[in-house]
Amino acid sequence: MAKLKRAERLEKFKEALQENPFLTDDQLAQLFQVSIQTIRLDRNILNIPQLRERTKEVAEKSFNGEIKSLESEEVIGQLLDVETGVSGISLFLIEPEHVFKRNYIARGHYLFAQANSLAIAIVDDVLALTTAANVFFDKQVKLGDNVIAKAKVTETTDKYIQVSVESFVNSELVFHATFEIYHRTDKK
Amino acid sequence: MAKLKRAERLEKFKEALQENPFLTDDQLAQLFQVSIQTIRLDRNILNIPQLRERTKEVAEKSFNGEIKSLESEEVIGQLLDVETGVSGISLFLIEPEHVFKRNYIARGHYLFAQANSLAIAIVDDVLALTTAANVFFDKQVKLGDNVIAKAKVTETTDKYIQVSVESFVNSELVFHATFEIYHRTDKK
Numbered sequence: 001m002a003k004l005k006r007a008e009r010l011e012k013f014k015e016a017l018q019e020n021p022f023l024t025d026d027q028l029a030q031l032f033q034v035s036i037q038t039i040r041l042d043r044n045i046l047n048i049p050q051l052r053e054r055t056k057e058v059a060e061k062s063f064n065g066e067i068k069s070l071e072s073e074e075v076i077g078q079l080l081d082v083e084t085g086v087s088g089i090s091l092f093l094i095e096p097e098h099v100f101k102r103n104y105i106a107r108g109h110y111l112f113a114q115a116n117s118l119a120i121a122i123v124d125d126v127l128a129l130t131t132a133a134n135v136f137f138d139k140q141v142k143l144g145d146n147v148i149a150k151a152k153v154t155e156t157t158d159k160y161i162q163v164s165v166e167s168f169v170n171s172e173l174v175f176h177a178t179f180e181i182y183h184r185t186d187k188k
Numbered sequence: 189m190a191k192l193k194r195a196e197r198l199e200k201f202k203e204a205l206q207e208n209p210f211l212t213d214d215q216l217a218q219l220f221q222v223s224i225q226t227i228r229l230d231r232n233i234l235n236i237p238q239l240r241e242r243t244k245e246v247a248e249k250s251f252n253g254e255i256k257s258l259e260s261e262e263v264i265g266q267l268l269d270v271e272t273g274v275s276g277i278s279l280f281l282i283e284p285e286h287v288f289k290r291n292y293i294a295r296g297h298y299l300f301a302q303a304n305s306l307a308i309a310i311v312d313d314v315l316a317l318t319t320a321a322n323v324f325f326d327k328q329v330k331l332g333d334n335v336i337a338k339a340k341v342t343e344t345t346d347k348y349i350q351v352s353v354e355s356f357v358n359s360e361l362v363f364h365a366t367f368e369i370y371h372r373t374d375k376k
Contacts, residue, residue, distance in 0.1 A: 103315070135320060
């Protein structure tokens with residue numbers, strides 16, 4: 001995209017965020033070929049909060065009524081969508097505490113935690129415990145990435161549910177897993 | 189064990205902790221058939237710190253010189269032993285923030301994090317990244333449990349290392365996993 005005057009850019013800026021509310025300042029800066037400082041100023045002018053606040057707004061649409069298997073604040077990342085028994089989507093921002101100090105690569109257990117807690121969240125039962133998992137770290141995830149995890153139930157029996165999760169950064173697959181989850185209708 | 193007088197109990201108490209320094213107050217209370225309050229008093233008399241402090245003392249034996257693949261404080265749990273390229277042992281106490289609120293069962297990703305970070309720690313190389321994992325949650329782990337993870341390298345090739353981890357609570361297997369870890373001698 002060629003460099004735009006501020007007025008034009010502000011218009012495009014609003015459109016871009018309407019289309020994808022999860023764009024980071026970094027991605028916006030690249031998109032508009034301006035500095036991150038300029039993007040922050042633009043956000044201020046337009047009164048658009050930073051990504052973390054924006055996703056909180058989305059997440060404020062509480063899923064507490066829909067989720068049975070855990071408290072919604074126990075999901076690692078922010079739930080964007082849940083259809084219990086069927087599927088779910090969550091967003092997790094990779095912040096400094098989630099990466100190895102020496103190379104800024106996200107630590108595996110955070111990707112696991114996002115995927116596993118999303119898998120649990122879509123189980124349509126009050127007790128849901130993971131019994132096994134098959135996990136693949138397909139591509140390095142870095143500080144500042146926002147990871148979108150998509151889970152779907154692939155098999156259901158009386159006692160077990162199988163959930164498959166795929167996680168993406170900028171539409172690229174970075175992680176996938178299959179979880180086998182034991183479920184029951186009482187909490188003990 | 190029959191109920192003992194305090195003086196006798198204090199002697200046995202010291203012996204028991206010498207044999208297994210990771211006994212919790214709860215386990216000691218069961219062992220000596222007294223209340224946890226009594227155990228705390230006994231500890232005070234003997235000037236024995238609580239488990240968390242005791243394990244810190246063990247962990248103060250720093251492994252920073254031995255571990256190459258991450259900073260030793262990045263290991264989840266407390267490293268008790270490491271022989272890089274061969275094996276390692278760590279301890280993780282299940283505290284309130286590690287369990288589901290409704291049933292006090294430990295959340296899977298903490299057991300995963302303990303095992304995975306231990307597996308990484310024993311890799312004898314500066315770059316070590318998990319590429320895949322096969323994980324089994326064999327038995328529920330509860331609030332207050334102390335989980336001992338034991339890792340060993342089972343296969344090494346030029347690019348990949350396979351590490352098998354078994355985690356125990358009171359000598360019972362609660363979790364086991366196999367990690368496939370990519371390794372390289374530079375940090376990029």
